[in-house]
Amino acid sequence: MTLWHKLLKLGRQHPRAAGVAGTVLLALAGLAWLWQHAALDTRTRKDAAALAFEQDPDAWLGQPRPVSDFAQAAHTGQLKSVGIANGKTGLVLYTLASGDKASTVVPGCSALGCAGTVLDGIGERSVAAGFTLVGIDVDGRSTSQRTLGAVESATPPLLLMLVIGGGLLLLTRLQTQAGQHASTLATRPQTQFADAIGNDEAKAALNRVKAFLHDPAQYAKLGAAAPRGVLLVGPPGTGKTLLAKALAGESRAHFIAVDGSYFTATYYGAGVAKVRSLFKLARQHAPCVLFIDEVDGIGKRATGGPGGGAESEMNRIINRVLVEMDGFDAMDNVVVVAATNHEENIDEALRRPGRFDMLVRLNKPTLPERQALFELYLSKVKHDGHADCATLARIASGLSPAEIANVVNKAASNAAEQGADSVTPDHLVRAVETHLLGGEVSPMKELLTEATRHRLAYHEAGHALVGHWTHAGRIERVTIEPRGPGLGVTYMTRDTEDPLYAQGELVSRLAMMLAGREAELMVLGSVSSGASDDLKRASELAIQMVGQLGFSNAFGLLSVAGIPKELLGPDVQAKVLDEARLLLEQAQATCRDVLTTQRRRLDALAQQLLCTDVLSGEPLKALLDGATAAEIDAVAQTDAAAHADTAAALAA
Numbered sequence: 020m021t022l023w024h025k026l027l028k029l030g031r032q033h034p035r036a037a038g039v040a041g042t043v044l045l046a047l048a049g050l051a052w053l054w055q056h057a058a059l060d061t062r063t064r065k066d067a068a069a070l071a072f073e074q075d076p077d078a079w080l081g082q083p084r085p086v087s088d089f090a091q092a093a094h095t096g097q098l099k100s101v102g103i104a105n106g107k108t109g110l111v112l113y114t115l116a117s118g119d120k121a122s123t124v125v126p127g128c129s130a131l132g133c134a135g136t137v138l139d140g141i142g143e144r145s146v147a148a149g150f151t152l153v154g155i156d157v158d159g160r161s162t163s164q165r166t167l168g169a170v171e172s173a174t175p176p177l178l179l180m181l182v183i184g185g186g187l188l189l190l191t192r193l194q195t196q197a198g199q200h201a202s203t204l205a206t207r208p209q210t211q212f213a214d215a216i217g218n219d220e221a222k223a224a225l226n227r228v229k230a231f232l233h234d235p236a237q238y239a240k241l242g243a244a245a246p247r248g249v250l251l252v253g254p255p256g257t258g259k260t261l262l263a264k265a266l267a268g269e270s271r272a273h274f275i276a277v278d279g280s281y282f283t284a285t286y287y288g289a290g291v292a293k294v295r296s297l298f299k300l301a302r303q304h305a306p307c308v309l310f311i312d313e314v315d316g317i318g319k320r321a322t323g324g325p326g327g328g329a330e331s332e333m334n335r336i337i338n339r340v341l342v343e344m345d346g347f348d349a350m351d352n353v354v355v356v357a358a359t360n361h362e363e364n365i366d367e368a369l370r371r372p373g374r375f376d377m378l379v380r381l382n383k384p385t386l387p388e389r390q391a392l393f394e395l396y397l398s399k400v401k402h403d404g405h406a407d408c409a410t411l412a413r414i415a416s417g418l419s420p421a422e423i424a425n426v427v428n429k430a431a432s433n434a435a436e437q438g439a440d441s442v443t444p445d446h447l448v449r450a451v452e453t454h455l456l457g458g459e460v461s462p463m464k465e466l467l468t469e470a471t472r473h474r475l476a477y478h479e480a481g482h483a484l485v486g487h488w489t490h491a492g493r494i495e496r497v498t499i500e501p502r503g504p505g506l507g508v509t510y511m512t513r514d515t516e517d518p519l520y521a522q523g524e525l526v527s528r529l530a531m532m533l534a535g536r537e538a539e540l541m542v543l544g545s546v547s548s549g550a551s552d553d554l555k556r557a558s559e560l561a562i563q564m565v566g567q568l569g570f571s572n573a574f575g576l577l578s579v580a581g582i583p584k585e586l587l588g589p590d591v592q593a594k595v596l597d598e599a600r601l602l603l604e605q606a607q608a609t610c611r612d613v614l615t616t617q618r619r620r621l622d623a624l625a626q627q628l629l630c631t632d633v634l635s636g637e638p639l640k641a642l643l644d645g646a647t648a649a650e651i652d653a654v655a656q657t658d659a660a661a662h663a664d665t666a667a668a669l670a671a
Contacts, residue, residue: 046180047180050176066153068100068102068151068153069102069153069154069155071100072100072102072112072153072155072157073155073156073157076112076155076157076158078120079102079112079113079114079120079121079122080112080122080157082119082120082121082122083121083122083123083124084121084122084123085123086123086124086125086126086137088121088123089111089113089121089123089125089137090137092113092115093137093141093144093148096116096148097115097116097117098113098114098115098116098148098150099113099114099115099116099118099150099151100113100114100150100151100152100153101113101114101141101145101150101151101152101153102153102154102155102157103138103141103152103153103154103155104154104155104156104157105154105155105156106156107157107158108128108129108130109124109125109126109127109128109133109136109138110122110124110157111123111124111125111138112155112157125137125138206273206274207267207268207271207272207273207274208264208265208267208268208274209268210261210264210265210267210268211265211268211269212225212262212265212266212269214261214265215258215261215262215265216384216388216391216392216395216420217258217382217384217385217388217391217392217420218257218258218262218381218382218384220380221251221262221379221380221381222262222265224249224377224379225249225262225265225266225379227246227377228246228249228266228270228354228377229266229269229270231246231352231354232270232272232306232308232352232354233270233271235306235352246354246376246377247344247354247355247374247375247376248344248354248355248356248357248374248375248376248377249354249355249356249357249375249376249377249379250314250357250358250359250362250365250370250375250377250378250379251263251356251357251358251359251379251381252358252359252360252362252378252379252380252381253360253380253381253382254360254381254382254383254419255360255419255421256419256420256421256422257381257382257383257384257419257420257421258381258419258420258421259312259358259381260276260310260312260358261420262381263276263308263310263356263358264276264310266308266354266356267307267308267310270306270308271306272305272306272307272308272352273301273304273305273306273307273308274307274308274310275297275300275301275304275307275308275309275310276310276312277297277310277311277312278311278312278313279311279312279313279314279315280313281293281297282294282336290333290335290336291335291336291339294336294339294340294343295339295343297309298343298353301353301355302353305352305353306352306353307352307353307354308354308356309353309354309355309356310356310357310358311355311356311357311358312357312358313358313359313360314357314358314359314365314369315359315360315361315364315365337366337368337369340369341368341369341374344374355375357375383417383418383419384418384419384420384423385516386412386413386416386515386516387412389411389412389415389416389418389423390408390409390411390412392412392420392423392424393406393408393411393412393415393423393427393447394408396423396424396427396428397427397442397447399427400427400428400430400431400442401431401440401441401442402441402442402443403441403442403443403444405443405444406442406443406444406447407444407636410495410636411447411448411451413493413495413512413513414448414451414455414495414496414510414512415451415455416512416513416516418454422454425454426447426450426451426454427442427447427450429450429453429454430442430446430447430449430450431446433446433449433450434446448496448635452496452498452502452508453502456502456503456504456505456508458502458503459502460500460501460502461501461502461503463501463506464500464501467501467506472499472629473543473625473629474539474543474547474549475499475506475507475549475628476499476625476626476628476629477538477539477542477543477621477625478507478535478536478538478539478547478549478550479497479498479499479507479508479509479535479628480497480538480621480624480625480628481534481535481536481537481538481539481610481614481621482497482509482531482532482534482535482538483497483509483624483639483643484534484538484613484614484617484620484621484624484643485530485531485534485537485609485610485613485614486509486511486527486531486534487643487644488613488617488644489527489530489531489609489613490524490527491511491524491527491528491530491531492511492512492513492514492524492528493511493512493513493514494509494510494511494639494643495510495511495512495635495639496508496509496510496633496634496635496639497509497510497624497628497633497634497635497639498628498632498633498634499628499629499632499633500632500633506549507549511531522564522568522570525560525564525568525570526602526605526606526609528560529557529560529561529602529603529606530606530607530609530610530613532553532554532556532557532560532606533550533553533554533557533603533606533607533610534610534613534614535549535550535553536550536553536554537607537610537611537614538614538621541611541614541615541618542621542622542625557603557606558599558603561599561600561602561603562595562596562599564599564602565579565595565598565599565602566578566579566580566595566599567579567580570602571598572598573594573597573598574594574595574598579591579595620642620643620644623642624642624643627642
């Protein structure tokens with residue numbers, strides 16, 4: 020194969036690169052033609068004598084003579100023609116009447132002229148003596164010097180052209196190859212819907228998409244529009260990526276996953292090329308689920324501002340995504356699944372029917388789902404088998420699947436750090452506490468005085484006792500270990516996760532919130548700043564009950580939240596606050612009744628907390644309602660001496 024055929028083959032394989040190379044060559048050829056044309060135009064304007072000197076200057080330059088010989092020839096009238104070099108100060112080429120050729124360099128010449136030298140007045144002498152005098156463009160250097168100079172002068176423009184050509188070639192390659200590395204992301208996952216615990220409503224919605232991916236011809240035969248896009252909306256960690264992967268696994272389809280930042284690029288236009296290449300790849304791997312995580316990264320159209328070109332590029336990327344989704348054929352068998360935590364940031368053009376046809380909302384797992392998640396993740400670690408997943412699920416209310424996985428991993432890490440043989444229930448509960456309270460046990464624990472620990476024990480015991488006896492919820496765990504901002508915590512859960520709250524339940528919660536402060540006041544005769552957060556939350560709940568939930572005698576069916584702000588005068592606000600204060604006072608009275616009648620249990624609970632720092636499970640339940648009066652009296656008697664000492668210390 021000849022070189023020409025090889026180049027032709029390469030050009031066919033890489034047409035864009037060949038186009039760039041051709042552009043560079045044409046530019047170079049154009050410059051060469053312009054240079055030659057300018058040189059020819061210059062030569063046509065010169066006389067024969069000047070051209071004779073310029074066509075073969077080496078014939079004169081090769082015969083250098085002293086300037087005195089030139090002066091003598093000029094004085095004796097032996098000169099036939101003289102050429103003075105333009106731009107080369109003092110260089111003279113001359114021909115004698117005998118035909119001899121010679122050159123010389125006249126000293127004393129400068130860019131301003133040759134006054135006071137042998138060339139001074141050479142024009143008048145040429146007229147008087149009758150020899151030809153011309154200005155010539157010659158280079159006084161040797162052939163090798165001229166060659167080296169030509170190379171040096173040609174190097175900068177050549178380098179410039181090479182840099183420009185290389186930059187164009189690089190940009191072309193970046194734009195043509197943008198998104199091609201996504202081919203490594205095309206996989207066939209084995210994940211199934213059963214692997215994604217919870218979100219049954221979302222799974223049911225995705226089954227329609229699964230049916231389309233299985234048999235798109237059925238949709239086309241009936242004239243039905245197949246789903247093109249699914250938008251998964253939900254809090255972080257609720258399993259959006261897992262559901263998208265499960266959809267591909269259930270449908271036996273390829274799965275391509277990218278995120279919103281994938282489409283951004285350094286070079287203008289490369290992001291659009293990535294969109295084009297990615298959708299082309301999805302069609303090549305049909306049936307295919309194309310998953311775009313954090314789609315709000317490209318889903319918000321800019322409407323002008325200081326972003327300038329960046330905003331314009333982002334708009335072009337969004338437009339290209341719209342065009343690609345509109346271009347889906349009924350038989351393309353490609354579905355775009357996008358996920359976001361910020362639904363409000365998605366452009367309306369993306370959310371309209373025909374693009375993202377289906378909106379699927381994901382929620383935090385329910386109580387049974389959290390229990391199943393704990394069982395699932397515990398099966399992946401070595402544990403002693405005594406973990407109560409039902410209790411863990413209750414105290415882990417509000418946690419997402421990702422957070423539950425992190426809790427179990429944290430428990431396993433703690434067990435490994437302690438050198439334990441397996442993960443125990445205590446490791447798991449402490450991991451949940453760390454997650455909910457925002458940190459491990461604080462070093463503040465070692466700094467607490469015995470009097471402060473005594474106050475904390477009665478404070479948390481009051482919360483637990485009143486919460487239990489007013490049926491505010493199930494008391495799961497009580498601790499006086501400081502974690503994060505809290506010095507102690509009482510964990511209470513509901514038996515169900517019913518979204519409705521009865522008035523009686525909320526009244527009981529008010530009593531429980533105030534119980535810590537009331538226990539301090541009853542036992543120690545004073546209160547502390549530890550109840551500040553309890554009072555804040557209780558006040559907020561009381562105001563909400565009066566102003567929004569309809570639990571008000573003064574306002575009846577009127578909701579303060581529905582009253583325009585201009586009608587909310589001081590009298591309305593005062594009535595809300597007065598009735599909220601009345602609710603709090605009634606809850607305070609309830610606290611005092613329970614704490615007075617259950618004083619022995621309060622003392623026993625506080626004493627046990629001082630001994631163990633943490634109470635949960637059967638020991639806690641026994642102290643709340645299972646211990647006999649004699650057992651409680653025994654605990655109270657053992658606590659009497661310590662209580663007296665603590666009271667004396669507080670009085671001091």
